[in-house]
Amino acid sequence: MQSRVDQPMSRYDGAVPGASLLIVQDGKPLVRRSYGLSNLEEQTVATPDTNYRLASVTKQFTAAAILLLAEDGKLDLDDPLRKWFPSLPEVATRMTLRHVLTHTSGLIDYEDVIPPTMTGQLHDADVLEILETQNRTYFTPGTAYRYSNSGYALLALIVGKASGKDFATFLKERIFVPLGMTNTVAYEEGVSSVNRRAFGYSEEHGRWTRTDQSQTSAVLGDGGIYSSIDDLAKWDVALYDDRLLSARSRQLAFTPVVDSDDPNVRYGMGWRITEEQIGGSTLWHSGETIGFRNVIVRYPERRFTVVLLSNRNDPEPYQTARAIAQLFLR
Known part of the structure; x- marks a missing residue:
């Protein structure tokens, strides 16, 4: 079985940007191994405790933080978005936190409307500033689905407002430390550090070039967590x-609310949901950003999970993770 797993992972092996693969059954690792390099310049070999930028895999943690604060009574999922951000335009009046969590808010994608005056790395607060200028939506809130990094940046700010702590501190104190995820961090340059950090790369003209950061890489709520397969x-x-x-919060997160732009995929709160012929229902989320591509695929009916984290722009890992899962679930 190990050789059958290594075959689809072979593209990550050698002196190239690598990957870490975890396969878990009933809480016990069946496969826990890494391939390739986490740092090409220093020839650092990737290991199971290498920390990769999760990109949009982060969204399940952002959603969990909001659900925890709802349990605490610090917010309500049906709160109007403007309760937390009265500076947003009138068009946001009908948007709720529930809409934002499920990508049904219609918020404008901040990455499409970054003003030319914002030339440095953006943060979650900058996303709010950008959205304050957008008195329009893609659709009436609650009537359609459009994946929204804007919404999850706002959710990170709401975590800070509702808890009285910044987003990164709340995640550390309420999620990472209690679960023993001691090397996982919502990374802020100059504030925190990433142990055993993988750096991102992109293949250009047959060569790997470091592409670790973009203008949006410092936005935390939509993709700023670093973690390892061991912590995940x-x-x-x-x-x-x-x-x-x-149990109620987990049900909210894992219950499909809306059809996505893929007819085979529905969305809950921070999770995509599908039905597989082999393995039953799945809860999953991918994450891609400049230099990183990741996925976690959970088969809760079988208590089986595949996590694939990589520090490269290609290939897309979701189908690889599914194919590896089917080796075990048949």
Whole structure:
């Protein structure tokens, strides 16, 4: 079985940007290994405790933070977005936190309307500033689906407002430390550091070039967490019981609310949901940003999970993770 797993992972092996692969059954790792390099310049070999930028895999943690604060009574999922951001234009009046969590808000994509005066790296607060100028939506809130990084940046700011702590500190104190995810961090340059950090690369004209950061890489709520397969194993097992989220909160996160732009995929709160012929229902999320491509695919009916993290722009890992899962689930 190990050789059969290594075959689809072979493209990550050698003196190239690499990947880390975790396969978990009933909370126990069946496969836990890494391929290739986490740092080409220093020839650092990737290991299971290498930390990769999760990109949009971050969204499940942002959603969990909001659900925890709802459990605390600090906010309500049906709060109007303008309750938390009265500076937003009138068009946001009908948007709720529930809409934002499920990508049904219609918020404008901030990446499409960055003003030319904003030349440095953006942060979540900059996203709010940009959206304050956008008195329009893609559709009436609650009537359609459009994946929204804008919304998840705002959710990170709401975590700060509702908890009285900044987003990164809240995640550390309420999620990462309690679960023993000691090397996971919502990374802020000059504030925090990433242990055993993988750097991102893109293949250009047959050569790998470091492309670790973009203008939007410092936005935390939509994609700023770094983690490893070892830490994500702890996250995965915590989603089966009440150690972090209540049964009601987990149900909210894992129940499909809306059809996505893929007819085979629905969306809950921070999770995509599909039905597989082999393995049953899946909860999953991918994440891609400049130099990183990642995915976590959970088969809760089988208590089986595949995590694939990589520090390169290609290939897309979701189908690889599914193919590897089917080797075990047949």
